[in-house]
Amino acid sequence: MKNPLHTICDIPFTLTEVLVSPDSIKFSIDGVAHVIDQKILNDFVPDSAASEKNNLYMFATEWGLLLKNKTMDTGLSKYGGKLYLREMGWLYTSGAMKNVGQIQIPFSDRKIENAVVRFNVREEDFHNSGLLGTERIENTSEAYDDVAGRFLPSLKVIESLHQSDHVVVRVQAMLGGVPIQREGMRIEVKSDAGYLNRRYGFTNHDGIAEFKFTGMLMDKGEVATLKFGYRHYSNIDSVSVTV
Incomplete structure (x- = not known):
């Protein structure tokens, strides 16, 4: 796993004991220890919902840890982080759900x-958080978009x-602005006219998927x-075709 990221922000909880290893994410919120491992990730993102480009928000609650995959929220997936959080409603605004940060998982x-993983941490807690030496991400929509662009896959019509x-x-298939050679990534396509030979396809070993269109x-x-x-x-990239 890559080194964690952190954002200094005003949050109503204390983050400590962050420890990120290749097989788990560990941290404490107000003295309560939490662990995220492969099994927990699979429980929150099961095979039936698996996709490329997973953006999971971590919430600590009195009932335990909650992971919410923003990418799967139809109609909300392209909202900025702050607006997305406001859509959580009273559970978030009341403080019952504490936004610990995000886990970004590139592939299905x-x-x-x-x-x-990116953690939210208060300035006064930073030196005791376990995040010393990690990259700081500013608390802005532009900075979060930049992180997503670096660590989550995109697409380009070539x-x-x-x-x-x-x-x-x-x-x-692209990652961090460069082509990636990865087989089996599911790419979906839609058209406002004509006929496509299929609604989705999978990348070959070069990370390329091919589709056929006819102006029927x-x-x-x-x-x-x-x-x-x-x-x-959806709608990551597009192309116009004249028949």
Whole structure:
């Protein structure tokens, strides 16, 4: 697992005893110890909900630890962090849910060894938190977006080839702004016109997925827009195709 990140902010709890290892995340909130391991991650993100680009918020509650996958919240997944938290309602605003930070897991296998964790910590607790020497992330939407761009996968349309009766579109999986060679990533596609040979496909060993589009029932010169994304995060990149 990569080294943890931290954000200095005004929070109503004390974070201490942070210890991040390749197979677990450990920390204490107001003296209560918490552990997140592979089994716990799998419980909160089961196989049936697995996807690329997982952004889990950690909440400490009086009932225990809660992990909420923001990426899976339809309609809220692209909200900024502060607005997303306000949508938690009274459980969050009352302090019953304490936002400990985030765990970002890039791939659908949910391996904790690939995760990046960011903790919220008060200035006065920082030196006793176990986070000395870790990278500081500012408490701004821009900084959080930058972290997501560095550690969660994206997509890029790299080619659109017109054949005799169809168009071949190739999409590249990206991470940190560079192509990644990873097989089996599920990429979904939708179009506002025409016909696609499939609604989703999987990347090959080069991290590329290929789709075929035909302008069935479209007039010559009409334009269709193809949008690509991951299972729970749509419209990452798009391409316009003229028939």
